[in-house]
Amino acid sequence: MSKIIKDGDIVEDDWNYIDPPRDFHTVTPTTVTPQPPCTGGAAIPAAIVSLDHWLSQRTQLLAEISPVGIWLEGHVDVSLVVDDLPFFDVIAIYFPSFSDGRGFSLGNQLRERYTFQGELRAIGNLLPDQMYYLHRCGFNAVDVTNPKDLHLAREALMDFSNNYQESWGEDKPIFRRR
Amino acid sequence: MYLYDKYDHKLVQERVEQFERQTARFITGDLTDEQFLPLRLQNGLYIQRHAPMLRIAVPYGMLRTAQLKKMAHICRSYDKGYCHITTRQNLQLNWPSIEDVPSILSELAHVEMHAIQTSGNCIRNITSDPFAGVAPDEIVDSRPYCEIVRQWSTLHPEFAFLPRKFKIAISGSSTDRAATAFHDIGLQLIKSETGAVGCKVFVGGGLGRTPIIAPVICDFLPEQFLLSYLCAILRVYNRFGRRDNKYKARIKILVKEMGVADFSQAVEQEWQDIKSNYSLLSPKDITQAQDYFSTPSYQPIDIRSTDAQLDHMALKHPAFGRWLHRNVSHHKVPGYRSVTLSLKPTGNAPGDISAEQLETVAHLAEHFSFGEIRTTHQQNIVLADVNSNDLFTLWQHAQSAGFATPNIGTLTDIICCPGGDYCALANAKSIPIAEKIQNTYDDIDYLYDLGEISLNISGCMNACAHHHVANIGILGVDKKGKEFYQVTLGGNNNSRGSTNHKPAIGKVLGKAFPADEIPNVIDCVLTTYLQHRIEEEGFLESFLDTYERIGMPIFKEHVYV
The missing domain is CATH 3.90.480.20 (Sulfite Reductase Hemoprotein; domain 2)
Incomplete structure (x- = not known):
């Protein structure tokens, strides 16, 4: 089982992935393959599924998996799953490259506009140096690209002690805190 | 002007420490070139032709004496004894060594300066009118709004990895001296009939390969919504701006591809969701920002005797x-x-x-x-x-x-990028061309006779010297490994008081010239203007007036005989 950063701690990741992003680094140890069509087999514990999977097999997945999560790409239209958000314990947002910042906006939208309360997890190709910004865009969990960066990434959560803008976890902009 | 408090000091200090750690990881090989790239760029550090270049932020162009003295010290200790003022009001060191950069940043932090977001695909330094707060034609002092936007955009967690760089300019006078129509976002502060302050919002202007005059997407945005509206624009851009092609990644391309109406609608939709809860600026917040820019203690002056003197x-x-x-x-x-x-x-x-x-x-x-x-x-x-x-x-x-050359707004007040002498992107040198032109036209009487005219020289298509919007633009191009120069006429960025002209992008005169022909070409263009200019109601036409009246063909005829 691989380790992730969650709520500021390094913890074992107890989630599996179904149909994960193609180049996702944690694929090997924890991926499970669902058995389509549904054969009534044993329930799959804690799995994060792809949007395609969710949209095509929603009812079956809800019956078989508990708890359930979904992973999304940064450009995805949230309205596709907006009514399903209460089902998800985890939403993972996939960053294909650390220079692709779409996921930061999607994270903020999920927290601000859609008031998503569950675990918001950043996955994919990320730099430890992005931890602080990720946290402020609503991500409370990050699966770092390289396991040897885990400690560095956790420390990077404390790169700054203050910010100018309001953001997730900070309800006032600085001009109202001075 | 704005002075740091404990929050600003702490933040800049923490940024310096963060960059020290990142530089150390790069030097030991823990960060690859590719990974270090966005991190160093967001701290103003480029790798140039001869040496790294460090761009230092000058928020909306404002500095005070202690900062200049510190810059002098840095130029002597870490560079070759000089620095460069950029077209976005920043300062640039052309010869620092990478190892010294953390020390330079640390020294800058002592005088409330930094290099945060002076480069990279993020929100860059906010630029404004250098006469903000003092111009007779001012409607609203732009500096407090610049400062509000500076703070909002600094280390903004959502917008540090945009598809491409993002430039915001704010002006508040009837003459736009901040070239707002040529920025990713241009804000013109205005007052409504009832005296309420707001801004006209321009989005998707720019130069470079695809010069575009920004369309207006909002005619009057009440000031309290400034930050939520900026956030909505940036969010639409961050999510939908192209990331597949660097040359199509600026917001101007997104606006063009979506169409102004659809783009505005997408912004409007995003904005409706956040407008009332996101950084709504209260009158108190705005007064607080205005208080940073208090009126200096002007002395009463007997104008009549002073003017006579x-x-x-x-x-x-x-x-x-x-x-x-x-x-x-x-x-x-x-x-x-x-x-x-x-x-x-x-x-x-x-x-x-x-x-x-x-x-x-x-x-x-x-x-x-x-x-x-x-x-x-x-x-x-x-x-x-x-x-x-x-x-x-x-x-x-x-x-x-050596600062009193009386050439402001004349032909030799040339805007010029560092060009092929320094910049790795340049196709051609630009400084020697500027020098040639300055040498040819150092007769003050002739310069004055030419009147108000702008000439800008860019060493490549990236258009750092804004050649598209100069009355005479010169662009360095590469032709089979040789340096050539293309000339454009009729550009205008409205920044030199030419209020009767609209912002315009210059048109290409014709095929490019080798460097040694440029002085002749410029001479030919100027002579054509002087031959055709007319006097109306006691006023001599400016170059732009004449160009707009007689058109390109006459200039072409004279140049390509």
Whole structure:
């Protein structure tokens, strides 16, 4: 089982992935393959599924998996799953490259506009140096690209002690805190 | 001007420490070139042709004496004794070593300076009118709004990895001296009929490969919504801007591809969701920002006797008279003037300033302008608040320091990028071309006869010197490994007081010329203008007037005979 950063701690990741992003680094140890069509087999514990999977097999997945999560790409239209958000314990947002910042906006939208309360997890190709910004865009969990960066990434959560803008976890902009 | 409090100090200090750690990881190989790239760029560090280049932020062009003195020290200790003022009002060091950069940033932090977001695919330094707060034609002082946006955009967690760089300019006068129509977002502060402050919002302007004059997406945005509306625009861009092709990644392409109406609608939709809960600016918040820019303690001045004295001195010293005419502008407070120190004497790379000169400017600002200095888009320096009684003494000092060339707004007030001498992107050199033109036209009487005219030189399509919007633009191009120059005519960015002209992108004159033909070509263009210019109601036509009246073909005929 691989380790992730969650709520500021390094913890074992107890989630599996179904149909994960193609180049996702944690694929090997924890991926499970669902058995389509549904054969009534044993329930799959804690799995994060792809949007395609969710949209095509929603009812079956809800019956078989508990708890359930979904992973999304940064450009995805949230309205596709907006009514399903209460089902998800985890939403993972996939960053294909650390220079692709779409996921930061999607994270903020999920927290601000859609008031998503569950675990918001950043996955994919990320730099430890992005931890602080990720946290402020609503991500409370990050699966770092390289396991040897885990400690560095956790420390990077404390790169700054203050910010100018309001953001997730900070309800006032600085001009109202001075 | 804005002064840091404990929050700003802490934040900049923590940024310096963060970059120290990142540089150390890069040097030991823990960060690859590719990974270090966005991190160093967001701290202003480029790798250039000969050496790294460090771009230092000057928020909306405002500096004070202690900062200039520190810059002088840094130029001497870490560089070759000079630095460069950019077209976005920033300062640039061209020869620092990577290992020294954390130390330079640490020294800068002592005087409330940094290099945060001066480069990279993020929100860059906010630029503005160098005469903000003092211009007679000002509607709203833009500086408090610039500061509000500066704070909002600094280390904004959502917008640090945009598809491409993002530039915001804010102006608040009837003459737009901040080229707002040529920025990713341009904000023109205005007042409604009831006196409420708001802004006209331009989105998707820019130069580079695809020059576009920004369309307006909101005619009047009430000031309290400034930050939520900016957030909505940036969010739409961050999510939908193209990331597949660097040359199509600016917001201007997104606006063009979506269409202005659809883009505005997408922004509107995003904005409706966040407008009432996201950083709504209360009147108190705005007053607080305005308080940072308190009015200096102006002295009462007997205008009649001061003006008479100035007229007298101008007659007695024609050189002073010329300087007064070209380099000194009116001020909203009677008896005060704003002075532009020219960094464009013949033989000087436009915008370059030595350590000694930085100290001289600091000294002049201390004595004559309440210790405040502004950098300009035209790569000059403005002392904004000068008592008219001090003008003659200031002129004498400026003259001996080499700042008094009376060429502001004339042909030799050239905007020029560093070009092929420094920049790794450039196709051709630009500084030697500027030098040639300055050498050819150093006859002040001829320059004055030519009148208001702008000439900008960019060394490549990235258009750092904004050649598209100069009355005469020169662009370096590469033809089979040789340096050639394309000439454009008729551009205008509305920044030189040409208020009767609309912003315009220059048109290409014709096939490009080798470097040694450029002085002849320019001469031919100018002669054509002088031959055709007419006088109307006692006013001589400017170059742009004539060009717009007679059109490109006549110029073409004369140049390509």
